[in-house]
Amino acid sequence: MSKNGEGTLGWLKDRNRERVLGALRERGRISQADIARMTGLSRTTVHTFVAELKDSGMVHEVEASVPDVRGGRPAVLLVLRDSSLAVVGIDFGHSHVQVAVADLVHNLLAERRCDLDVNYHAAEALDTATRMVDEVLIEAHVERKSVIGAGIGIPGPVDRARGTVGSTTILPGWTGLRIETEMQERLGIPVEIENDANLGALAEMSWGAGRECANFAYIKVATGIGAGLVIDGRLLRGASGTAGEIGHTTLDESGALCYCGNRGCLETVASGPAIIQLVGLVDGEVPSLSRIVELAIAGDVRCRRAISDAGHEIGVAVAGLCNLINPERVIVGGLLSRTGEVLLQPIRESMRRHAVQAAADIIDVVPAVFVERAELLGSLALALQSSSRRTARAAVQAGG
Numbered sequence: 001m002s003k004n005g006e007g008t009l010g011w012l013k014d015r016n017r018e019r020v021l022g023a024l025r026e027r028g029r030i031s032q033a034d035i036a037r038m039t040g041l042s043r044t045t046v047h048t049f050v051a052e053l054k055d056s057g058m059v060h061e062v063e064a065s066v067p068d069v070r071g072g073r074p075a076v077l078l079v080l081r082d083s084s085l086a087v088v089g090i091d092f093g094h095s096h097v098q099v100a101v102a103d104l105v106h107n108l109l110a111e112r113r114c115d116l117d118v119n120y121h122a123a124e125a126l127d128t129a130t131r132m133v134d135e136v137l138i139e140a141h142v143e144r145k146s147v148i149g150a151g152i153g154i155p156g157p158v159d160r161a162r163g164t165v166g167s168t169t170i171l172p173g174w175t176g177l178r179i180e181t182e183m184q185e186r187l188g189i190p191v192e193i194e195n196d197a198n199l200g201a202l203a204e205m206s207w208g209a210g211r212e213c214a215n216f217a218y219i220k221v222a223t224g225i226g227a228g229l230v231i232d233g234r235l236l237r238g239a240s241g242t243a244g245e246i247g248h249t250t251l252d253e254s255g256a257l258c259y260c261g262n263r264g265c266l267e268t269v270a271s272g273p274a275i276i277q278l279v280g281l282v283d284g285e286v287p288s289l290s291r292i293v294e295l296a297i298a299g300d301v302r303c304r305r306a307i308s309d310a311g312h313e314i315g316v317a318v319a320g321l322c323n324l325i326n327p328e329r330v331i332v333g334g335l336l337s338r339t340g341e342v343l344l345q346p347i348r349e350s351m352r353r354h355a356v357q358a359a360a361d362i363i364d365v366v367p368a369v370f371v372e373r374a375e376l377l378g379s380l381a382l383a384l385q386s387s388s389r390r391t392a393r394a395a396v397q398a399g400g
């Protein structure tokens with residue numbers, strides 16, 4: 001006899017129903033065809049479950065605001081009515097903490113931001129984030145027991161197996177700290193951590209320039225340079241979570257020494273500090289990276305040149321990446337992407353020059369939709385994705 005009814009029709013039905021609900025929670029709005037693609041269930045099975053969910057009032061239909069990419073009339077999308085549950089997103093930047101709460105229908109209910117020197121004050125940052133979670137929940141009228149998960153963003157490599165920061169040089173005050181465990185204890189809900197570039201990719205995949213794109217590379221160009229890679233609709237994390245460390249691609253073996261210990265990394269010639277050094281003094285002062293971005297947007301030729309030269313070098317590394325993973329789109333985000341074509345055009349040209357033609361021909365290089373809030377929105381997308389997977393796993397385990 002099977003355990004807990006495993007293998008029976010009733011068990012299979014519950015399990016498949018959870019998979020359909022999981023797809024709805026993860027995407028917020030989704031067509032029946034995409035549910036079938038995501039879950040691997042047949043269209044007929046999906047149709048049956050959707051009809052049941054509509055009858056019970058859990059799901060309703062809306063018309064897509066954009067026409068179907070394959071042409072034809074706008075698709076009918078399904079949306080969950082269940083807005084009683086919520087997820088929390090927490091973004092730790094180097095000098096700020098941001099917190100937001102969203103329901104499972106992907107409505108952003110409340111958000112807060114606080115300036116804080118996160119690099120050296122890890123425990124204080126965790127306490128501040130916990131307090132801010134309480135504040136956004138009150139503001140959004142969401143009870144703590146309705147929150148089913150949290151996503152947390154860290155501005156550095158993440159060791160996913162240990163739930164810690166994977167580098168001692170990037171966030172010195174966080175070394176050895178088990179962020180996942182610490183935050184899980186403080187919040188009393190399951191949490192998952194992820195690095196900033198991967199969160200940018202998740203935000204673009206869920207609501208931005210990566211929608212309807214199964215294979216893309218998100219490149220974050222800010223103080224550092226990182227990539228979030230989406231392959232077949234899933235984030236590629238690699239064996240230890242360091243996939244996408246494009247900033248440490250060697251461009252010149254005898255180049256300048258990088259903080260990672262190697263020489264001639266992309267970051268030694270194209271990161272924020274490298275651009276600041278190249279620009280030199282502005283009105284007698286060393287400018288911040290934000291100031292250089294503002295000046296470039298205003299037409300300052302020196303700042304534009306420094307950023308476009310960085311774009312050229314980034315394009316060389318992106319070409320190597322495109323040869324390896326063959327994406328259909330490269331989405332450029334991070335503070336420097338605010339300069340638009342000043343950065344994008346040299347990336348595009350240099351990528352086309354250095355990548356194999358078959359890979360380069362199909363690639364669009366486009367700006368990200370989200371810049372300042374990319375990590376915060378990505379941490380919400382991570383929480384939505386993880387909670388839908390946990391639901392699906394629980395359904396499988398309940399069956400056996």
Ligand SMILES: [Zn+2]
Nearest residue numbers: 248258260265
């Ligand atoms: Zn390096």
